[in-house]
Amino acid sequence: MTDREPVDVTKEQLTVLCVKPGEKPKRIEIESGLDALQRAVGGYIEAVYPYEDPVALIVNEEGKLNGLPLNRALRDEDNDIYDIVAGPFLIVGLGESNFTSLTPALMEKYKKLFHCPEAFIKMGECLTVIPMPEPQARKSTKDRGEAR
Template sequence: MEQEKNTLSVLQIAPGQHPKPIEIDNDLKALQQAVGGSIGASYPFEDPVAIVYNDDGKLMGLPLNRTLRDESGEAYDVVAGTFLAVGLGEEDFASLSPELTQKYEELFHQPETFMRLGRQMLVLPVPDENVRTETAKAKPPAAHER
């Protein structure tokens, strides 16, 4: 079967931001560029969905992004840096279906912030008014915010 489409429809999840659907080339270089380095993949879900992340993100000190939780809601890992939620095809990554895009947008919708308390890590949702958007990042803070 020929590959008709050379791009993937995936979700990009960046620290401090809501997930956003993007189109990305279906090749290693594009995936590495999207996560800022060598890629790792994790398959923590029953759905045909993978998380593609920067394999060295924690070592590089990338900002902590989202918590991964088991079926009972217990945190077992934290992804550092920007990551992608991608679909799984028979042999390779694939586009997310619209239903899976919606499901994982909702799962990762709320950005999280992390605070170390002794040996514990406190995970707090970022209030919507503090969520960064593409335009808000480029704009200098208003006088009352300085």
């Protein structure tokens, strides 16, 4: 082998769920490296572990500080909101020491959990979270595509 022969440096592909503001979750393939994860969420990443399942939410660490659009509310076991994710996020599986693809069962579970996009309405000091009606969710996705 000479120094000029190409070396296969293909990164492992992960099958994960991508959740964007105003849109339904989508199953995507993404490289496992840090750069790909950062591109997917638009900045530095932070892993959040809000569920007992072996999954992590990969969020933009500075999403709220940078004014990214609010995406989905995170709720506790009593369905009370304890945090809101700003900007797009990924749901990935957890391996022994790294992120992995979601299993088919976890993919379906989290597709259902985050299926309905949410709207956030500030009323005085309170923030109200309501599910977006189906036609509104499709319209906002379509509007974003046309604006490009």
